[in-house]
Amino acid sequence: MSSNLSDLLSGDDPPxxxxxxxxxxxxxxxxxxxxxxGCKACEVACKEWNHVPDDGLDFTGMSYDNTGGLGADxxxxxxxxxxxxxxxxxxxxAGVVDLGLPSFTKPGQAEDAERGEFRxxxxxxxxxxxxxxxxxxxxxxxxxxxxxxxxVVVQEDVCNGCGYCVPACPYGVIDQRKDDGRVWKCTxxxxxxxxxxxxxxxxxxxxxxxxxxxLDELRERADQRLAQLHERGITDARLYGRDEDDGVGGAGxxxxxxxxxxxxxxxxxxxxxxxxxxxxxxxAGAAALTLVAGLAIGFLGGRGR
Amino acid sequence: xxxxxxxxxxxxxxxxxxxxxxxNGTGGRRRRRxxxxxxxxxxxxxxxxxxxxxxxxxxxxxxxxxxxLVLGGLAGxxxxxxxxxxxxxxxxxxxxxxxxxAVAIGGSLYALIHDLGRPARFVNMLRVVKPSSPMxxxxxxxxxxxxxxxxxxxxxxxxxxxxxxxxxTLGAGLTGPAVAAYTGVxxxxxxxxxxxxxxxxxxxxxxxxxxxxxxxxxxxxxxxxQAAPARRAVLFGAALDIVATKRxxxxxxxxxxxxxxxxxxxxxxxxxALTVTGAVVGGLLGGRSRVAAVVGGLxxxxxxxxxxxxxxxxxxxxxxxxxYTVVPQRARLDEPAR
Numbered sequence: 001m002s003s004n005l006s007d008l009l010s011g012d013d014p015p016x017x018x019x020x021x022x023x024x025x026x027x028x029x030x031x032x033x034x035x036x037x038g039c040k041a042c043e044v045a046c047k048e049w050n051h052v053p054d055d056g057l058d059f060t061g062m063s064y065d066n067t068g069g070l071g072a073d074x075x076x077x078x079x080x081x082x083x084x085x086x087x088x089x090x091x092x093x094a095g096v097v098d099l100g101l102p103s104f105t106k107p108g109q110a111e112d113a114e115r116g117e118f119r120x121x122x123x124x125x126x127x128x129x130x131x132x133x134x135x136x137x138x139x140x141x142x143x144x145x146x147x148x149x150x151x152v153v154v155q156e157d158v159c160n161g162c163g164y165c166v167p168a169c170p171y172g173v174i175d176q177r178k179d180d181g182r183v184w185k186c187t188x189x190x191x192x193x194x195x196x197x198x199x200x201x202x203x204x205x206x207x208x209x210x211x212x213x214x215l216d217e218l219r220e221r222a223d224q225r226l227a228q229l230h231e232r233g234i235t236d237a238r239l240y241g242r243d244e245d246d247g248v249g250g251a252g253x254x255x256x257x258x259x260x261x262x263x264x265x266x267x268x269x270x271x272x273x274x275x276x277x278x279x280x281x282x283x284a285g286a287a288a289l290t291l292v293a294g295l296a297i298g299f300l301g302g303r304g305r
Numbered sequence: 306x307x308x309x310x311x312x313x314x315x316x317x318x319x320x321x322x323x324x325x326x327x328x329n330g331t332g333g334r335r336r337r338r339x340x341x342x343x344x345x346x347x348x349x350x351x352x353x354x355x356x357x358x359x360x361x362x363x364x365x366x367x368x369x370x371x372x373x374l375v376l377g378g379l380a381g382x383x384x385x386x387x388x389x390x391x392x393x394x395x396x397x398x399x400x401x402x403x404x405x406x407a408v409a410i411g412g413s414l415y416a417l418i419h420d421l422g423r424p425a426r427f428v429n430m431l432r433v434v435k436p437s438s439p440m441x442x443x444x445x446x447x448x449x450x451x452x453x454x455x456x457x458x459x460x461x462x463x464x465x466x467x468x469x470x471x472x473x474t475l476g477a478g479l480t481g482p483a484v485a486a487y488t489g490v491x492x493x494x495x496x497x498x499x500x501x502x503x504x505x506x507x508x509x510x511x512x513x514x515x516x517x518x519x520x521x522x523x524x525x526x527x528x529x530x531q532a533a534p535a536r537r538a539v540l541f542g543a544a545l546d547i548v549a550t551k552r553x554x555x556x557x558x559x560x561x562x563x564x565x566x567x568x569x570x571x572x573x574x575x576x577x578a579l580t581v582t583g584a585v586v587g588g589l590l591g592g593r594s595r596v597a598a599v600v601g602g603l604x605x606x607x608x609x610x611x612x613x614x615x616x617x618x619x620x621x622x623x624x625x626x627x628x629y630t631v632v633p634q635r636a637r638l639d640e641p642a643r
Contacts, residue, residue, distance in 0.1 A: 060355075062355045063355070068357065069354075069357060071361070079354060081354070134495075134496065137437040137438065138437070138438045138439070138440065138494055138495070139435075139438060140430050140433075140435065140438045140440035140441035140444060141426075141429040141430060141432050141433065141441075142432055142433040142435065143429070158426075158429055158432070159422075159423070159426075159429075160421050160422065160423045160424075160426035160427060160429045160430070161421050161422015161423040161426075162420075162421055162422070162430070162440060163363060163364035163365055163420075163422065164438070164440050164495075166361045166362075166363060166364050167360065167361065167362065167363040167495040167496060167497045167500075167620075167624060168494070168495045168496060169360070169361065169496060170360070170496040171359070171360075172358065172359050172360040172361045173361075174361070175361050175364075176364045176422055180422070181421070181422025181423045182422055182423060183422075260352060262351065262352045262353055262354070262359075262627070262631045262635070263352050263353075263354065264354060265353065265354030265355075265357055265359060265627075266359070267359050267630050267631070267634055268631060268634045268635050268638055269634035269635070269637050269638050270496075270634070273493075273494050273495055273496050273501055274437055274494060276493075276494075276501070276504055277437065277439075277490075277494055279504070279505075280439075280489075280490045280493050280494060280504045280508075281436075281490060283489070283490075283504065283505050283507075283508050283509070284483075284486040284487055284489055284490045284508040285486070286508070286509075287486040287489065287508035287509045287511070287512045288482035288483050288485070288486040288508075288512065289482070290509065290512060290545070291381075291382060291385065291482045291485055291486065291512040291515065291516060292385060292482050294516060294538075294541040294542075294545065295382065295385045295386060295389060295516060295519075295534070295538050295541065296389060297537070297541070298389075298533070298534040298535075298536075298537030298538050298541065299389045299390075299393050299534045301533060301534075301537070
């Protein structure tokens with residue numbers, strides 16, 4: 001019974017998702033932010049391929065990031081974070097050879113001053129294509145569905161713009177296009193993938209920071225990359241969305257980050273809201289019965305008083 | 306200009322904080338705070354991406370969706386009152402409940418359809434049956450409940466087909482509680498911190514608020530001789546509302562902050578004051594004078610409306626500030642390490 005109930009409440013989760021008898025291997029992205037150079041080619045390629053309209057040329061004034069975040073018209077977003085911190089095992093006091101030239105003081109090298117090095121964190125964010133996808137679970141029309149590749153896609157001819165998926169997403173990915181009324185997000189290039197092609201962002205990425213492929217392979221590769229970085233002393237490196245036991249059952253698009261997720265604008269411990277749905281329905285049932293009982297008791301007294 | 310590393314002179318464009326490094330540089334703290342408000346809990350330290358929200362706040366308009374929460378609750382509980390009044394031979398109370406439910410559910414449907422990005426596609430809500438989507442469940446509930454309410458009201462007004470009217474009245478009375486309670490799940494089944502974290506209390510708060518509103522309407526529209534159940538409904542609703550609100554405040558920790566600060570805090574304080582006024586004036590004194598009944602009834606209705614708009618706004622506030630997303634999640638992650 002309980003397994004039936006949880007099937008009903010999350011029937012579109014891979015594997016065996018969405019009623020595909022023989023689903024293709026689950027595809028996803030591994031975004032290795034340690035090699036991202038912040039070129040934003042992914043943002044541009046995504047916009048071009050998917051005909052995503054412009055959403056204003058805004059100056060955010062906070063960094064080289066004038067995109068801000070993911071939304072209806074931004075399906076890839078490159079975050080820029082500037083930190084006063086050496087990158088990895090970079091030495092703060094690298095040996096300086098005295099060539100007898102007139103000396104210059106390196107920035108911050110004066111007595112008592114902080115050394116001037118800093119690092120840029122750059123990361124290309126995207127829809128996570130969650131294993132337990134809240135947007136898909138709460139969609140009342142079935143417009144959001146699980147594809148044969150294990151990704152989550154909106155059927156724009158079905159979406160009626162109720163907006164329920166927008167606050168349901170624990171990452172703040174999907175959003176409503178105001179002039180259009182419907183919601184939009186990354187499709188993991190459903191059309192390209194169906195033709196055996198690589199999604200536009202991964203295709204355009206010049207450093208292979210964005211890697212596309214079979215999710216199992218990507219996870220293996222990510223584990224190796226993490227071990228490699230840790231070996232080199234880059235202990236900040238961590239995988240985000242890799243763990244299949246996390247609150248969303250693991251992300252189809254996961255990341256290697258160099259700081260805590262919240263620094264990149266990612267929730268540190270996202271949980272699919274529908275995990276608590278059985279309990280929510282039970283509480284609502286109890287509340288409905290309380291209402292009936294509470295009002296019925298009011299009719300038991302005598303007339304008039 | 307604050308601690309920019311780029312330019313320190315007055316020619317730097319305003320608001321340009323190209324800060325390098327450091328935890329503060331990535332927009333950890335928020336400095337803005339409403340006038341004259343004292344923080345109840347000391348602000349937690351947290352990191353974020355330039356202070357930008359992590360979640361997208363709901364696209365819903367308050368007038369539509371908070372309005373629907375008010376009207377849907379009023380309708381659902383009014384139908385219960387109407388059905389019980391019909392069974393216990395209180396025709397005036399039954400009539401008030403039936404007409405009130407019909408008007409309220411009509412307004413609900415208008416608000417729900419009006420809020421859609423594509424209103425012409427509202428029937429797509431009934432394209433599938435999907436228990437994982439409270440909005441889909443709610444659509445089916447309304448599809449079953451609405452016509453019964455309409456028939457009950459139409460037969461009450463016209464006096465025709467009394468037996469059909471009775472069946473519809475009882476049917477609406479049985480479906481009404483579900484309509485009043487499910488809206489708690491509707492908003493709790495999101496990532497919005499205040500709404501999700503309050504999922505245990507919201508259905509009880511909402512049915513309490515619904516009982517108060519329906520009782521209030523009953524007080525206004527029914528002669529004293531038949532209004533006793535409406536008075537008790539106002540008292541019951543107020544008690545449930547106050548207990549659920551208290552529990553919510555106690556259980557939510559720092560996420561409860563929007564419940565007592567800002568616009569949402571003001572709305573919820575007004576809600577409690579109006580609810581208590583409604584209970585005292587309408588529920589306790591409303592049996593003696595028609596004036597007290599009407600004043601108390603209006604206060605109870607207004608209290609219910611303030612509760613819904615307050616909870617709605619508290620959710621929006623908690624989605625707009627990354628603090629309410631990051632701090633509890635970070636605490637959850639750090640807990641086992643301690």
